[in-house]
Amino acid sequence: MVAKIFIDGEAGTTGLQIRERLAGRRDLEVLSIAQDKRKDQDERKRLLNEADVAILCLPDDAAKESVSLIDNGTTRVIDASTAYRVDPDWAYGFAEMDKNQSDVIAKARFVSNPGCYPQGPIATLRPLIEAGLLPDSFPISVNAISGYSGGGKQMIAEYEAAGDEASEYMPYGLTFQHKHVPEMTKYTKLSGAPLFVPSVGDYAQGMVTFVPLQLGQLAKVPSGKDIHAAIADHFAGIKDSFVQVAPYADLAKTPELDPEIYNNTNTMKLHVFANDARAQVLLVAVYDNLGKGASGAAVQNLNLMLGVSAKESLAA
Known part of the structure; x- marks a missing residue:
């Protein structure tokens, strides 16, 4: 039919x-x-x-x-x-x-x-809260960058008209009232709204979300490997998933954080970076704001x- x-x-x-x-x-x-x-x-x-x-x-x-x-x-x-x-x-x-x-x-x-922005934080934070590695009251900041296509026809026209004069990097939503915050809060399972700072870059499509975690205040501090394992275990049980979890690695940089790398696909790739001595972790999601987003x-x-x-x- x-x-x-x-x-x-x-x-x-x-x-x-x-x-x-x-x-x-x-x-x-x-x-x-x-x-x-x-x-x-x-x-x-x-x-x-x-x-x-x-x-x-x-x-x-x-x-x-x-x-x-x-x-x-x-x-x-x-x-x-x-x-x-x-x-x-x-x-x-x-x-x-x-x-x-x-x-x-x-x-x-x-x-x-x-929404495009919430999916990365949901994918990285929800498994940690469900696994008990983070309390739902943990203070969270989310930083993200998207191509200008995320702003719709008007922003696309403005960026294309500006040409070389277009802003390379422009944070916005600085009243912290972005329309994606309610769903980001609900589906990460946080009990309070995260501090969310989106930004737009001078490229058409593709995005990266960043969630930095200062874990030293926790009574039991999870290691980077603990964090990675919880996220990997979550997505290992999802059928027909488009979400991939990168292997845990000690990297100073990687080309896989290019926001345009998964353009025109439905792929989302998650990364965990950590410094256990400082109890610091960075959760990263890379995907296409017009695709998976x-x-x-x-x-x-x-x-x-x-x-x-x-x-x-x-x-x-």
Whole structure:
């Protein structure tokens, strides 16, 4: 049976990438809205209710409106906005978060696609809190850099227009109220919000997240190998995982921390660096903000919901 898919907001960055990944699929029929009817609520409603799965690539308020237009009991939804990411009635679409999360997604009617920035901290911190190596009250800072495509069409246009004058590195969100903080807090299992400092670099796509840990205050200080083993054990039990854990190594630097290394794939690679004498650890995640961070994750979730291979249409 061919599943009907409607991408509401297919002209945006994430929507275009999803459509590109789905091109050529014989098990899908992608429904399209005529360009002159993109703001026609009646036409959007018709397509939303005709679809087996609607993928929403819209701002929060528009995504909520689209959900309200679905008046049948069958259309399933993947929402790429932040509107429902901490909503208990929606499954969180980070399939590798827990060993049963892919099954949760597969059975869900409503799935909230994860934000790009939170996935790295969730992947590295959640296993440590679940293993008891870190208390949920541990003070956490997250630093990250993303390509300018993460800012959507407006930021892409600004960077491309600026050319050589574009900022090489620009931190932002300095009020520490970034929209990704609630989901980062909830799904890492932290009891308090981390201090999150995102930044944008002068390149199109790809990202790295950094979580530094000062462990000396703990009653029992885990070693770097303990930290690495907990993360590796977590992901060893995840079926059809796109998350890889780099071998534990004493390195001063590595080319594997290039933020663009996994562009156009759905791969996420995790690294643990440590100085046990100082009780210091650095957790690093490298992935594509448009791949695993957005459209790749959406396609992975779609595959799970349709009961096909999680890796269909996705480069690892």
